Amino acid sequence: MDYVIGNQLQPGSFPPIDFRSELNDEQFAAxxxxxxxxxxxxxxxxxxxxxxxxRVAYLLSKGVDPSEILLLTFxxxxxxxxxxxxxDLTGAEGNRFWGGTFHHIGHRLLRSHGNAIDLNRSFTILDxxxxxxxxxxxxxxxxxxxFKDKANPxxxxxxxxxxxxxxxxxxxxxxxxxxxxxxxxxxxxxDEFAALYxxxxxxxxxxDYDDLLEYWLRLxxxxxxxxxxxxxxxxxxxxxxxxDTNTLQxxxxxxxxxxHQIMAVGDDAQCIYSWRGANFENILTFPDRHPGTTIHRIxxxxxxxxxxxxxxxxxxxxxxEGKGFEKELRASRPSxxxxxLIPSIDTREQARFIISRLQGLTDEGRSPNDIAIxxxxxxxxxxxxxxxxxxxxxxxxxxxxxxxxxxxxxxxVAHLRFVYNxxxxxxxxxxxxxxxxxxxxxxxxxxxxxxSLAESEQHSLVDAMLQKDIxxxxxxxxxxxxxxxxxxxxxxxxxIPNQPPDEIVQLAIEGWYGLYLQGAYAxxxxxxxxxxxxxxxxxxxxxxxxxxxxxxLLNSExxxxxxxxxxxxxxxxxxxxxxxxxxxxxxxIGLADGLFPLRRTIExxxxxxxxxxxxxxxTRARDELYLLYPRVNTKGGPVMSLSPSRxxxxxxxxxxxxxxxxxxxxx
DNA sequence: GCATACCGTTTTTTT
DNA sequence: AACGGTATGC
Numbered sequence: 001m002d003y004v005i006g007n008q009l010q011p012g013s014f015p016p017i018d019f020r021s022e023l024n025d026e027q028f029a030a031x032x033x034x035x036x037x038x039x040x041x042x043x044x045x046x047x048x049x050x051x052x053x054x055r056v057a058y059l060l061s062k063g064v065d066p067s068e069i070l071l072l073t074f075x076x077x078x079x080x081x082x083x084x085x086x087x088d089l090t091g092a093e094g095n096r097f098w099g100g101t102f103h104h105i106g107h108r109l110l111r112s113h114g115n116a117i118d119l120n121r122s123f124t125i126l127d128x129x130x131x132x133x134x135x136x137x138x139x140x141x142x143x144x145x146x147f148k149d150k151a152n153p154x155x156x157x158x159x160x161x162x163x164x165x166x167x168x169x170x171x172x173x174x175x176x177x178x179x180x181x182x183x184x185x186x187x188x189x190x191d192e193f194a195a196l197y198x199x200x201x202x203x204x205x206x207x208d209y210d211d212l213l214e215y216w217l218r219l220x221x222x223x224x225x226x227x228x229x230x231x232x233x234x235x236x237x238x239x240x241x242x243x244d245t246n247t248l249q250x251x252x253x254x255x256x257x258x259x260h261q262i263m264a265v266g267d268d269a270q271c272i273y274s275w276r277g278a279n280f281e282n283i284l285t286f287p288d289r290h291p292g293t294t295i296h297r298i299x300x301x302x303x304x305x306x307x308x309x310x311x312x313x314x315x316x317x318x319x320x321e322g323k324g325f326e327k328e329l330r331a332s333r334p335s336x337x338x339x340x341l342i343p344s345i346d347t348r349e350q351a352r353f354i355i356s357r358l359q360g361l362t363d364e365g366r367s368p369n370d371i372a373i374x375x376x377x378x379x380x381x382x383x384x385x386x387x388x389x390x391x392x393x394x395x396x397x398x399x400x401x402x403x404x405x406x407x408x409x410x411x412x413v414a415h416l417r418f419v420y421n422x423x424x425x426x427x428x429x430x431x432x433x434x435x436x437x438x439x440x441x442x443x444x445x446x447x448x449x450x451x452s453l454a455e456s457e458q459h460s461l462v463d464a465m466l467q468k469d470i471x472x473x474x475x476x477x478x479x480x481x482x483x484x485x486x487x488x489x490x491x492x493x494x495x496i497p498n499q500p501p502d503e504i505v506q507l508a509i510e511g512w513y514g515l516y517l518q519g520a521y522a523x524x525x526x527x528x529x530x531x532x533x534x535x536x537x538x539x540x541x542x543x544x545x546x547x548x549x550x551x552x553l554l555n556s557e558x559x560x561x562x563x564x565x566x567x568x569x570x571x572x573x574x575x576x577x578x579x580x581x582x583x584x585x586x587x588x589i590g591l592a593d594g595l596f597p598l599r600r601t602i603e604x605x606x607x608x609x610x611x612x613x614x615x616x617x618x619t620r621a622r623d624e625l626y627l628l629y630p631r632v633n634t635k636g637g638p639v640m641s642l643s644p645s646r647x648x649x650x651x652x653x654x655x656x657x658x659x660x661x662x663x664x665x666x667x
Numbered sequence: 668g669c670a671t672a673c674c675g676t677t678t679t680t681t682t
Numbered sequence: 683a684a685c686g687g688t689a690t691g692c
Binding site (some may be wrong): 074075076101102103104127128209210212213272273275276376377378379436437438439440441442475552553554574575576577598600601609613 | 668669670671677678679680681682
């Protein structure tokens with residue numbers, strides 16, 4: 001073994017792990033594999049996370065130091081779960097690893113080394129919506145009438161095109177031709193738009209999500225002396241959900257792990273992020289890019305009943321041929337009930353069936369914690385939420401209004417961003433339009449005026465905002481508010497050197513915004529409570545920039561104020577967010593053609609990813625699986641009748657049993 | 668020219 | 683429910 005020797009774990013601090021007895025043969029082989037490029041093909045429910053976490057534990061037991069391990073995941077949830085499990089297993093605290101999403105790690109590197117590629121250290125991060133309107137402003141700067149022409153893409157699709165190009169490392173032209181042929185008429189304009197977009201971001205010292213990856217790659221390519229330090233340091237790179245990496249991320253992984261000590265774990269059948277540029281070719285060609293790759297297959301399924309696996313395997317049988325690695329999940333658990341297909345009249349009856357079944361399950365002694373309801377898109381949860389609330393059933397939903405996306409929370413975040421980076425025009429804009437008689441246009445005008453005044457008179461931007469010449473231009477109705485807001489900002493800025501982040505947040509709440517909040521919202525008190533918990537959140541950070549990045553990158557935090565953490569609750573979630581999770585009882589709702597798969601994907605002819613998504617959904621279930629669909633769609637426009645999802649129609653009929661609701665009420 | 672009220676439309680998935 | 687577009691009023 002040529003593992004590099006690091007600090008041994010404290011002997012006796014944690015019980016030694018008996019890898020042989022705690023893992024099956026397949027897992028054991030992967031966990032204890034010799035160093036070198038490793039590709040782990042792990043089917044759903046086969047213990048993928050287990051393998052990855054035991055691998056980390058194994059490395060530590062061989063004397064590898066936590067600081068020598070880089071662990072990349074795709075979502076925040078996965079990162080959190082992984083680090084927690086490593087800690088539970090070995091006692092090595094999560095914060096001793098470099099572990100997190102690609103975007104987090106990118107951010108961390110850029111805060112320290114961005115200056116090597118001309119990125120100012122005080123940059124702030126735009127969220128998706130802000131990036132879109134920033135792009136909109138950019139385009140309008142070049143072409144005031146571009147968006148007037150209805151045939152041109154709106155800012156959001158335009159932003160997707162540019163983002164897709166960056167994530168797939170294709171030219172804009174290639175991207176449009178292959179992914180967005182409907183926009184071919186704007187191809188000649190795109191390079192110009194993208195270039196100015198990049199330039200303006202730089203001017204205002206803001207970055208979008210893609211920048212966190214792109215600048216990281218630039219660091220690898222243009223600052224080799226810096227990256228070499230990390231390449232030497234990270235003896236082992238582990239990548240979870242490798243099938244969901246896009247070209248940009250794959251390049252980053254390859255660039256960081258120049259020693260080829262990579263363990264990539266994934267399952268091409270679960271690639272569900274191609275709309276973000278994910279390319280499961282990455283996993284298929286991994287062995288080509290890393291000569292000497294050892295492939296391990298882990299296919300024994302410990303999660304689901306044979307009946308559920310039979311259905312799942314049949315979903316993959318219907319995949320168009322020729323793609324991906326062959327695979328079949330092997331059941332290991334005893335037989336259980338067959339999956340049920342439940343047609344309902346409409347989404348309301350669908351919701352009511354769920355509720356009646358829910359009561360049956362709790363009567364049988366199931367904890368609500370073990371029950372999940374999955375759907376394709378957030379809006380499908382709406383009826384269900386209404387009915388659940390009526391029935392007084394608490395639920396946890398990983399969607400809807402997320403904590404950090406609520407207006408008042410974002411307003412405070414805008415304060416903070418503006419305080420730390422006054423060039424962050426989007427943050428300023430958000431604050432300015434809160435003032436009476438200041439809208440989009442006035443906000444922009446005032447910003448530009450202050451910006452040039454600051455330049456010519458050598459004031460700071462915030463000081464300039466309070467100069468007579470600027471205040472003169474503020475609409476009369478907004479004048480008092482303007483002054484008060486800017487003074488609050490100054491207070492906050494002045495406190496940066498000697499106050500921790502939570503105190504600064506507190507200043508924002510006590511300042512102008514506190515008064516504004518009272519007037520603006522009827523539920524002032526509950527919103528103020530949110531802001532107080534934001535102060536608490538800030539208390540966990542020493543560095544405000546870290547906290548802000550965390551907030552913007554971590555937008556899946558659940559906001560269930562109504563439910564206290566202790567109470568067991570069922571879970572409502574999109575299939576995407578359910579990936580990597582498992583539940584005893586899973587209901588999938590809206591399984592009608594046009595809803596799952598979505599109409600749009602049918603029209604675009606890209607149905608395979610929807611099928612994989614269905615596969616992901618089904619394989620979340622351990623014991624019982626309920627497949628529901630409404631027979632009519634009463635939402636939006638004329639009532640349309642729906643047929644069951646083509647993914648169900650394709651299945652052999654012995655894979656499920658159809659239940660008629662009328663007979664089954666009161667199960 | 669700008670703010671705002673009102674109306675109809677439209678929902679993918681996440682960092 | 684959130685967004686975008688349009689009409690109206692300042």
